[in-house]
Amino acid sequence: MDRISALDLVALVLDEGTYESWDQPIDVSGYSPDYRAAVEKAAQRSGCDESIITGRGLVRGRPVAFVLNEFGFLAGSIGRAAAQRIVSAVRRATAEGLPLLASTASGGTRMQEGTPAFVHMVDISRAIMDHRAAGLPYLVHLRHPTTGGVFASWGSLGHITVAEPGALVGFLGPKVYELLEGRPFPSGVQVSENLARRGIVDSVVLHEELPSVVDRALGLLVDPVTDATRTRRPGVEPGTPRRHGTWESIEITRAEPRVGARDVLRHGSDATVRLQGTEEGERDTAMLVAFARLDGVPCVVVGQDRTTQTPANPMGPAALREARRGMRLAAELGLPLVSLIDTPGAELSPGAEEGAIAGEIARCIAAMSTLEVPSVSVLLGQGSGGGALALLPADVVVATENAWLSPLPPEGASAIVHGDVDHAPQMAQQQRVSALDLQETGTVHHVVPEPEDDSPEALARAVAAEVGHQLRGLLDARGANGLPSTHA
Known part of the structure; x- marks a missing residue:
């Protein structure tokens, strides 16, 4: 499957010239030499300094905040720095009254950081639910692959959730399942089309359709009431003779x-x-x-x-x-x-x-x-x-x-x-x-x-x-x- 990067998504969905990054530099001074080297190599390969980029921009003139996963950076895994970046962006979007667009592509929690990173999924979920409690729209786009703690937290909390065609989307990665259980995971289960049939995601959307889907969703969730264009019929008054029994x-x-x-x-x-x-x-x-x-x-x-x-x-x-x-x-x-x-x-x-x-x-x-x-x-x-x-x-x-x-x-x-x-x-x-x-x-x-x-x-x-x-x-x-x- 051809993967679309986080930066490509920015160019695809946001109005040209409206991208504004909210990201602060990542402090890698506390990382081990091997981990720091892996992070630096991932940054060179992906063009991103972490597995998450955040910011704001316009979609057909409407302001929107975004949290985008970059799979090319250590398989989109979420460490503490990435989790803190997500929480900070969601909190800022809530404070500024902005709709939030998230796009995931991740294997889940970053294994190099273990449990301290894993528990940050709670902080991410809490921030998103506070955003929702403020009456602000949260739109989710699931990309290939989205598994583990990402799907089990911010990937599953959208008001509207769409997914890429043929994307692997599930809680447990099939390779992990096979190693743990000694048999392959059944095919066709953790696929976006099956999730749509099961009512877990709302629709499967091609990349080229995503801008219009986001535009239509924001138009319904953000734009004000417009003038009526259809003709009302005078109501039937009580006591009017009946046309039918x-x-x-x-x-x-x-x-x-x-x-x-x-x-x-x-x-x-x-x-x-x-x-x-x-x-x-x-x-x-x-x-x-x-x-x-x-x-x-x-x-x-x-x-x-x-x-x-x-x-x-x-x-x-x-x-x-x-x-x-x-x-x-x-x-x-x-x-x-x-x-x-x-x-x-x-x-x-x-x-x-x-x-x-x-x-x-x-x-x-x-x-x-x-x-x-x-x-x-x-x-x-x-x-x-x-x-x-x-x-x-x-x-x-x-x-x-x-x-x-x-x-x-x-x-x-x-x-x-x-x-x-x-x-x-x-x-x-x-x-x-x-x-x-x-x-x-x-x-x-x-x-x-x-x-x-x-x-x-x-x-x-x-x-x-x-x-x-x-x-x-x-x-x-x-x-x-x-x-x-x-x-x-």
Whole structure:
């Protein structure tokens, strides 16, 4: 694999002429003669005085601090001087209110320095978490190879984490494993593409794509609200004659074509960065999590994807854990949260029970109910059971005209009350599950109309316009757009 150096990354990502180094000279006077010679040789070979370079610059005009690993310097290993350089840079970035970009390529702790260097991973992690606690974005780029204490500390703490194609990324180096265990490490496990599939990293990014990825991420996490560009539809007023009966609306939400969360992101967002998984080795395609700019308003979106939920692949507990990741990110970064509800119901199985499906529903409800950032939830289509309720609590609840919310699918309610599924239409009407019923009872605050000639794209744009309008109202009510200083 062709490696890109730390200095090449500076030239690739930062605006030309904006690089400013924060690094102080390294004191090697206390090193042994052999170690000093190795360090001097590494410096000559790599063009860097240590395995870490730090500083600040501009990315498309936005100031950003950086911490970059140089693998050519003693395999990117982290000794005490390198660790102190990282901590100093992160602390300075926090004090100056700067987003932080890190790029790793390291075998881990420097063996020549042993435990005194190893324990500095704690200091690095503490500094990064203080940076995150200040509401400042932390972006991580994992290069080949990233292993050991680097991956187990600052390489795994990003708000957004991307990796090089084909990069070796793992906790234990495969050569070390083979020597210790007497057999090779299974191939394909510690590879960036596998980590993306497992929800440990968010995406795999080519070098030439990295500048645009960083630019898009910073645009979502740093840039202010912009003007609306999509047209709102006048809301359906309570008492307006209904276009469809309750059961007909339910059938509409189950039919194709029908607007979904993907449509809202595709047609309603000015920019999007998708996140994958829980960061903890779980990924459920039933849930979409993304940083987005819905009709000009930066936000975190968690949405149930109607295109991936089937009887064979229902929404499981991992999907709700992904949603909670989005909620945590919104709270930490001071961004509004938007939830898109569209599910035929959460998974009902022994595996779901053992995966704490009920607990995850409870924790989602608790998290959304106690968010301190502005929030809007959207009943986009089907809203069946606890899996739908998990994403409902918000400052403002919007619904499309044909959306619905019920304790169980109407067929399930019919089975409980009547012992058959034939009374499902009757049960749906009796339980007042429709968006218009929910508006009358106060659960839904605004209904987006669905005219007869509607299309998924047009409805997605209208939903985004309404969400953007509601978020602007919530942000304005909080003053200064309700966002932390990085968004000013």
